[in-house]
Amino acid sequence: MVRTPIIFEDKDKYLILKDTGRSLLKIHRLLLEFKLGRKLKPNEVTHHINEDKQDNRLENLEVREKGKHQRQHQIKKGLLSEKQICPKCKGKKGYVAKLCFKCYHKNRGNK
Ligand SMILES: [Zn+2]
Numbered sequence: 191m192v193r194t195p196i197i198f199e200d201k202d203k204y205l206i207l208k209d210t211g212r213s214l215l216k217i218h219r220l221l222l223e224f225k226l227g228r229k230l231k232p233n234e235v236t237h238h239i240n241e242d243k244q245d246n247r248l249e250n251l252e253v254r255e256k257g258k259h260q261r262q263h264q265i266k267k268g269l270l271s272e273k274q275i276c277p278k279c280k281g282k283k284g285y286v287a288k289l290c291f292k293c294y295h296k297n298r299g300n301k
């Protein structure tokens with residue numbers, strides 16, 4: 191019996207390849223792994239440079255770290271301000287603080 195793989199959109203608009211009887215494959219991840227020539231680590235995600243989640247051309251795909259990636263998108267959408275990002279770890283910090291809580295304490299500990 192010939193199994194026909196099907197491609198569908200998930201709730202986040204990413205294209206998913208479903209090969210009947212097998213697990214779901216995120217096409218952009220497969221392609222990015224191909225581009226990098228290695229497997230993606232669990233903390234790595236695919237960034238679509240032109241923000242089109244279905245544009246899976248290799249030149250449109252870039253690897254990003256999970257947490258930082260989301261914050262970059264939030265900044266772009268105006269949900270988060272650059273001022274809220276810690277310059278050291280790129281984590282979230284309060285508006286007025288120079289560094290995030292963690293980096294602030296690390297800094298103090300080193301002195
Ligand atoms: Zn992205």
Ligand SMILES: [Zn+2]
Binds near residue numbers: 276
């Ligand atoms: Zn920090």
